[in-house]
Amino acid sequence: MSILIKDVLVDGSLTSIYIEGNRIAAIGGKARVEADTVIDGKQKAAIPGFVNTHTHAAMTLLRSYADDLPLQEWLEKAIWPREAKIEPQDIYWGTKLACLEMIKGGTTAFNDMYFHMEHAARAVKEMGLRAVLSEGFIDLRDPDMGEQLLKKQTSTIRKIEGTGTDRIKAALGPHAIYTVSRESLQAIKELSDAKGYPVHLHLAETRREVEDCVSTQGMRPVKYLESLGLLSRQLLAAHCCWLEPEEIDLLARGGVRVSHCPVSNMKLGSGAMPYRSLREAGVLVSLGTDGPASNNNLDMLESMKFAALLQKFANADPTVLPAAEVVEMATLGGARALGIDSGLLEEGRLADVILIDLRRPELNPLHDLKSLLVFSAHGNVVDTVICDGQVLMRARKVPGEAEIVRKASEAGRDLASRE
Amino acid sequence: MSILIKDVLVDGSLTSIYIEGNRIAAIGGKARVEADTVIDGKQKAAIPGFVNTHTHAAMTLLRSYADDLPLQEWLEKAIWPREAKIEPQDIYWGTKLACLEMIKGGTTAFNDMYFHMEHAARAVKEMGLRAVLSEGFIDLRDPDMGEQLLKKQTSTIRKIEGTGTDRIKAALGPHAIYTVSRESLQAIKELSDAKGYPVHLHLAETRREVEDCVSTQGMRPVKYLESLGLLSRQLLAAHCCWLEPEEIDLLARGGVRVSHCPVSNMKLGSGAMPYRSLREAGVLVSLGTDGPASNNNLDMLESMKFAALLQKFANADPTVLPAAEVVEMATLGGARALGIDSGLLEEGRLADVILIDLRRPELNPLHDLKSLLVFSAHGNVVDTVICDGQVLMRARKVPGEAEIVRKASEAGRDLASRE
Numbered sequence: 001m002s003i004l005i006k007d008v009l010v011d012g013s014l015t016s017i018y019i020e021g022n023r024i025a026a027i028g029g030k031a032r033v034e035a036d037t038v039i040d041g042k043q044k045a046a047i048p049g050f051v052n053t054h055t056h057a058a059m060t061l062l063r064s065y066a067d068d069l070p071l072q073e074w075l076e077k078a079i080w081p082r083e084a085k086i087e088p089q090d091i092y093w094g095t096k097l098a099c100l101e102m103i104k105g106g107t108t109a110f111n112d113m114y115f116h117m118e119h120a121a122r123a124v125k126e127m128g129l130r131a132v133l134s135e136g137f138i139d140l141r142d143p144d145m146g147e148q149l150l151k152k153q154t155s156t157i158r159k160i161e162g163t164g165t166d167r168i169k170a171a172l173g174p175h176a177i178y179t180v181s182r183e184s185l186q187a188i189k190e191l192s193d194a195k196g197y198p199v200h201l202h203l204a205e206t207r208r209e210v211e212d213c214v215s216t217q218g219m220r221p222v223k224y225l226e227s228l229g230l231l232s233r234q235l236l237a238a239h240c241c242w243l244e245p246e247e248i249d250l251l252a253r254g255g256v257r258v259s260h261c262p263v264s265n266m267k268l269g270s271g272a273m274p275y276r277s278l279r280e281a282g283v284l285v286s287l288g289t290d291g292p293a294s295n296n297n298l299d300m301l302e303s304m305k306f307a308a309l310l311q312k313f314a315n316a317d318p319t320v321l322p323a324a325e326v327v328e329m330a331t332l333g334g335a336r337a338l339g340i341d342s343g344l345l346e347e348g349r350l351a352d353v354i355l356i357d358l359r360r361p362e363l364n365p366l367h368d369l370k371s372l373l374v375f376s377a378h379g380n381v382v383d384t385v386i387c388d389g390q391v392l393m394r395a396r397k398v399p400g401e402a403e404i405v406r407k408a409s410e411a412g413r414d415l416a417s418r419e
Numbered sequence: 420m421s422i423l424i425k426d427v428l429v430d431g432s433l434t435s436i437y438i439e440g441n442r443i444a445a446i447g448g449k450a451r452v453e454a455d456t457v458i459d460g461k462q463k464a465a466i467p468g469f470v471n472t473h474t475h476a477a478m479t480l481l482r483s484y485a486d487d488l489p490l491q492e493w494l495e496k497a498i499w500p501r502e503a504k505i506e507p508q509d510i511y512w513g514t515k516l517a518c519l520e521m522i523k524g525g526t527t528a529f530n531d532m533y534f535h536m537e538h539a540a541r542a543v544k545e546m547g548l549r550a551v552l553s554e555g556f557i558d559l560r561d562p563d564m565g566e567q568l569l570k571k572q573t574s575t576i577r578k579i580e581g582t583g584t585d586r587i588k589a590a591l592g593p594h595a596i597y598t599v600s601r602e603s604l605q606a607i608k609e610l611s612d613a614k615g616y617p618v619h620l621h622l623a624e625t626r627r628e629v630e631d632c633v634s635t636q637g638m639r640p641v642k643y644l645e646s647l648g649l650l651s652r653q654l655l656a657a658h659c660c661w662l663e664p665e666e667i668d669l670l671a672r673g674g675v676r677v678s679h680c681p682v683s684n685m686k687l688g689s690g691a692m693p694y695r696s697l698r699e700a701g702v703l704v705s706l707g708t709d710g711p712a713s714n715n716n717l718d719m720l721e722s723m724k725f726a727a728l729l730q731k732f733a734n735a736d737p738t739v740l741p742a743a744e745v746v747e748m749a750t751l752g753g754a755r756a757l758g759i760d761s762g763l764l765e766e767g768r769l770a771d772v773i774l775i776d777l778r779r780p781e782l783n784p785l786h787d788l789k790s791l792l793v794f795s796a797h798g799n800v801v802d803t804v805i806c807d808g809q810v811l812m813r814a815r816k817v818p819g820e821a822e823i824v825r826k827a828s829e830a831g832r833d834l835a836s837r838e
Contacts, residue, residue, distance in 0.1 A: 063783075064790035068727075068741035101780040266728035267794070269735045296794040297781045302721070306728070308487075309685035313729070316688045322487035361520040362716045364482075364824050365831030371483035375686070375715040380799040405783050412784030 001036055001389060008041025008355065010345055012369070017046055019351040022389035026347055037391060043359050044383055045369055047327075048343050049108025049352040050300035051334025054200075054238035054259035054288025056114045056136075058094030060101070061086075061412040063292040071206070071268055079293060083115070085418045090411045091119040097408035098298055099127035103398055105299045105379025108352040108387040109340055111236060111259070111288070113173045113200050118159035125163045128392045130352070132338050133160050134173030134200045139184050146184030150191070157197065167388055169198075169339075171236075176202040177221055178209055185228050192234050198339070199230065203237035206270050210242045222247035231256050236337055238288055239264075240278070241271030248274065252281035257337040260329070262306040264290030272314040275307075275321055286333040287326075299379040304330050308374055323374040355384035420455055420808060427460025427774065429764055431788070436465055438770040441808035445766055456810065462778050463802055464788055466746075467762050468527025468771040469719035470753025473619075473657040473678035473707025475533045475555075477513030479520070480505075480831040481712040490625070490687055498712060502534070504837045509830045510538040516827035517717055518546035522817055524718045524798025527771040527806040528759055530655060530678070530707070532592045532619050537578035544582045547811045549771070551757050552579050553592030553619045558603050565603030569610070576616065586807055588617075588758075590655075595621040596640055597628055604647050611653050617758070618649065622656035625689050629661045641666035650675050655756055657707055658683075659697070660690030667693065671700040676756040679748070681725040683709030691733040694726075694740055705752040706745075718798040723749050727793055742793040774803035 003019040010017065010027065018026040018035065026032070066078030091114065102110060109130035112120060117135045124131045135156040139146035153172060160170040172188050174180040180188075180201075192199050204210060204221045213221045222243065225231055231254030238259040243251070251258065260273050278285050287307055289298050304326045311321040335343030335352075342352040358366060362376045373381075385393040392398065422438040429436065429446065437445040437454065445451070485497030510533065521529060528549035531539060536554045543550045554575040558565035572591060579589040591607050593599045599607075599620075611618050623629060623640045632640045641662065644650055650673030657678040662670070670677065679692050697704050706726055708717050723745045730740040754762030754771075761771040777785060781795045792800075804812040811817065 061784060062786075063781075063795060064786040064788075067787070067790045067794060068738055070736075070738060074737070097780055097783065104780060263728065266732040267737060269731045269737045269739075271735075272732070292795075296790065297796075299781070299797070302724075302797070305721075306725075309682065309725070310732070312688045313685040313691070316690075317489075318493070318686060318688045319487055319489060320688075359821070359824060361516055361523060361820070361824055362482075362718070364516065365480060365828040365835070367481075367483040367831070367835055368486070369483075371486045371715065375486060376482060376711075377716075378718070378721070378797040378799065380797065401780070402778065405778060405780055409784040412786070416784070416786055 003037045003039065003386065004032055004035035005039045005041045005046060009045040017353065019389050022351055024345065024347055024349050024351050027345060039384060041355065044355040045358055046345060046353055046355055048331040048345055049354045049385065049387060050106050050330050051286065051338060051343065052102065052107050052110040052289050052300055053236065053286040053334045053337050054261055054290055055110055055112055055298060056291030057098035057112045058091045058114050058120060059291035059293040060097045060408060061090055061094040061415050063296045065416055082415055085415060086115060088116040088119045090415055091116040092123050093408040093411040095120040095123035096127060096404045099123060099129050100398055100401060100404050101298045102129060103385050103392050105301060106354040106382035106385060107300050108385065109338060111200060111338055117156050121160045121163045121168055124168055125165055128387055128390050130167040130340060130387060132169045132171050132198065134171040136173045136175050138175045138179045139181050140179060141181040143181045143183035146181050150184065150187055171198040171200045174199065174201045177224060178212055185230065189228060189230050199235045201237060203240055204242045205239035207242055220244060220247060222250050226250050241265055241273050243274055248277050248281045252283045258283055258285045259288040260285055260307060261288045261290040262310040263303050264294040266306065266310060267294055272310055275311045284333060284336055285329060286337040287330045300330050301373060301377045301379050304374050323370040326374045327370050351386055351389040353386045354382050356381050357383040422456045422458065422805065423451055423454035424458045424460045424465060428464040436772065438808050441770055443764065443766055443768050443770050446764060458803060460774065463774040464777055465764060465772055465774055467750040467764055468773050468804065468806060469525050469749050470705065470757060470762065471526050471529040471708050471717065471719055472655065472705040472753045472756050473680055473709055474529055474531055474717060475710030476517035476531045477510045477533050477539060478710035478712040479516045479827060480509055480513040480834050482715045484835055501834055504834060505534060507535040507538045509834055510535040511542050512827040512830040514539040514542035515546060515823045518542060518548050519817055519820060519823050520717045521548065522804050522811050524720060525773040525801035525804060526719050527804065528757060530619060530757055536575050540579045540582045540587055543587055544584055547806055547809050549586040549759060549806060551588045551590050551617060553590040555592045555594050557594045557598045558600050559598060560600040562600045562602035565600050569603065569606055590617040590619045593618065593620045596643060597631055604649065608647060608649050618654045620656060622659055623661045624658035626661055639663060639666060641669050645669050660684055660692050662693055664696065667696050667700045671702045677702055677704045678707040679704055679726060680707045680709040681729045682722050683713040685725065685729060686713055691729055694730045703752060703756055704748060705756040706749045719749050720792060720796045720798050723793050742789040745793045746789050770805055770808040772805045773801050775800050776802040
């Protein structure tokens with residue numbers, strides 16, 4: 001199978017991209033004149049697909065179910081009671097809807113944590129995206145419950161790996177230091193070391209998490225994770241709003257990957273990740289939407305604008321986090337964070353490529369494409385999505401869209417009213 | 420001329436809307452079964468068109484021309500030198516592109532300040548939107564220059580009014596207290612009083628503006644405007660980020676209308692308007708995108724999300740500015756601010772109505788439409804736009820779109836390289 005994208009804008013020049021199998025085989029002069037599929041790239045720009053490094057995809061089902069509430073009330077009275085009623089089939093349809101939305105916004109890979117994840121894996125496999133999937137692990141700091149859950153983690157990982165596609169990887173998903181016991185965190189670390197599984201958790205999201213950690217563990221969250229040996233290149237930590245300089249150094253030295261979720265952090269009033277200090281320390285920062293109940297969409301281009309503007313606002317400095325850095329954060333940064341060989345358009349990389357429709361009013365005039373992407377565009381500017389060498393969307397059409405929207409909506413409505 | 424929208428969702432119920440001439444003639448049972456134009460409203464929701472109360476539409480031409488710069492450098496080295504080269508025909512095409520973009524995002528009325536505004540008026544008239552247009556007045560605090568410019572204001576107003584459509588009104592456009600002399604501000608106040616023209620200016624946008632005002636005038640900006648007699652229901656003040664409680668009281672007592680521009684305020688690192696205090700004081704707050712060089716789009720749905728999230732973040736409280744208040748700010752609030760009898764779907768109101776496509780993935784499941792609009796949607800969810808009883812967009816198609824994009828892009832590229 002081969003794809004040829006002809007006459008497309010790449011980094012400001014018109015060229016062609018030739019894809020063979022699941023890799024970019026040639027760009028420019030060396031690109032072939034024929035292929036199994038030929039795509040006209042005129043008035044389009046090719047860029048790498050976006051990588052969303054923190055979400056809870058199936059929470060599409062609870063999108064708009066409860067907003068504008070205090071965090072604890074939102075969790076305890078709205079989200080958790082509904083999540084207690086979620087069934088495996090809900091996860092399948094909620095993840096299908098999320099994948100559809102991600103494809104329509106140019107996302108080709110994502111890092112997901114939720115429940116019944118073997119059903120998320122089935123949805124991702126069908127939709128053609130890449131994902132790293134982790135079963136959310138919450139033992140409410142009860143080590144006995146943790147032991148049971150650890151067996152579940154292992155069995156779910158086996159099922160996820162059983163989907164048998166390189167596009168899907170499994171990870172361990174300890175939810176956060178305040179919902180998982182020390183013993184379970186230690187066991188997860190051992191499992192990660194033994195089997196090489198990445199670890200995905202929420203970290204230093206709210207000021208309260210930090211205060212609770214100091215009062216229960218006698219140290220701040222990053223220091224606590226260090227004491228458990230969890231700071232490593234295997235760890236992807238979402239949020240990281242509340243960090244002291246010493247903690248930033250620890251994250252940098254450990255090689256921890258940080259997922260910045262500006263929309264969620266603003267919507268829940270959590271705080272602003274110290275981007276500049278993390279970047280200066282050399283920490284790999286990527287971008288996440290967070291789940292659709294706290295965002296409420298999965299639009300990476302929107303999150304890119306929020307990332308840039310939140311940093312400019314929080315630092316009272318319009319030069320912080322310029323457009324080019326945001327684009328890198330959402331593409332190469334995410335790919336590196338998830339260990340995917342994509343994020344750049346160059347020969348030999350995985351063929352995760354999207355085409356931007358340059359005829360859109362809000363993308364004109366074209367003085368600077370990266371500025372337009374970050375400050376003007378939303379997911380709707382994406383015309384074509386190729387992931388792993390397969391065309392998932394063309395001219396904004398995704399096969400089966402109407403049925404996915406209908407089935408997921410039914411599941412969401414049913415979940416909202418389930419006794 | 421009549422329009423019937425059948426089987427459409429209005430405030431959660433399926434109904435029909437009948438439009439006769441430029442007004443909503445009936446909603447529900449009383450709606451006719453026939454009309455000159457019948458629109459199928461199935462799987463769509465009708466809401467009032469958005470009102471953008473602060474922009475500089477023709478700055479579409481400079482979209483993505485310069486971003487991520489310190490404010491003074493951005494103005495002095497990028498924007499002002501280009502604006503000095505702007506010609507009337509640029510304004511026409513820049514405003515056409517802006518109108519196209521606004522229509523595609525569901526905006527039916529806007530408040531605009533820029534230059535050569537008779538050419539903006541021509542563009543608005545052709546595109547079918549409503550607008551309040553003001554010629555930007557900057558005398559650099561030189562009263563002699565001010566006298567010349569005042570003649571220009573009067574002559575431009577006459578030309579704007581000469582377009583001969585009720586959809587377009589003229590206003591006076593003193594740019595800001597730091598760019599306009601005291602004498603000119605006084606003359607503008609007198610002209611406004613004598614002729615009833617609204618006044619549109621930037622106010623308390625940056626901390627520096629406040630500090631400069633205190634040092635040159637011996638008082639803060641709002642107090643200074645009060646001393647000139649400018650605080651009235653005729654005044655629409657954009658930004659208002661830096662207000663002391665006493666100033667908020669003065670704005671409330673004067674009946675001043677405030678346009679909140681969260682995207683611009685974040686992008687330029689200006690500050691956060693004190694929404695809660697303004698609302699508690701009873702000030703009418705509406706929503707603006709600001710010009711496309713400091714946003715960089717004209718998408719009111721995006722600005723609605725930024726408004727909500729900026730307030731939640733700045734107050735560290737997710738309950739501030741909930742979805743329903745944001746929707747009202749962007750519709751009825753704006754209509755009231757501009758003195759337009761729209762902003763609500765009810766019999767007798769002007770027929771400025773938009774239809775939302777509920778089949779979009781990001782608008783499902785539909786637990787709460789206002790939450791979806793504010794937190795999930797962008798302008799692309801708008802399917803149909805009716806303004807003043809005329810259909811401007813149907814199924815996302817606007818007549819002449821490709822030519823407008825092409826001509827405006829040419830003008831923008833030419834402007835960027837003009838010697």
